[in-house]
Amino acid sequence: MSSNDTLTDRREFLVGTAAALTMATIPTTASAMKDHHQHHHHHHGKNKDIVDAAEECIATGKTCLNHCLELLGDGDTSMKACSKNVNEMVPVCEAMATLALSDSKNLNLIAQGCLAVCKDCAAACKEHIDKHQECKDCYEACNGFIKVVEAYLKTA
Secondary structure: HHHHHHHHHHHHHHHHHHHHHHHHHOOOOOHHHHHHHHHHHHOHHHHHHHHHHHHHHHHOOOOOOOOHHHHHHOOOOOOOOHHHHHHHHHHHHHHHHHHHHHOOHHHHHHHHHHHHHHHHHHHHHHHHOOHHHHHHHHHHHHHHHHHHHHHHHHHO
């Protein structure tokens, strides 16, 4: 066995392991995440639109990422850019939701970065919306969030 074969085997093992771990920890549907957050909506205060849109991105993003990892684990590298962008979008939207919930004085600062990350995610998902419902859902959630954040930044 050559060293290239060993590297390929290790890479495939790592991708498969990452996919399995992610599938075990991420809810399998956006609706599962939305159901979890339904009872928290009364806490959103004046930034309710931002929090709701961020939570939609988080939920659909986790579902999309799970789907990407499954495909990557099967050797489909066409989802590489999509998974990378979604993997960046989810934690940024989580931070945005957290700051919006606490009505942080720094919300507008994170909003600008989050806007850029969500635009990148939407662009990456757009390439797959005709083939994968998970990508279409994430694309639509990102675009909805982008509109909410742009409206917020006009008034901030």
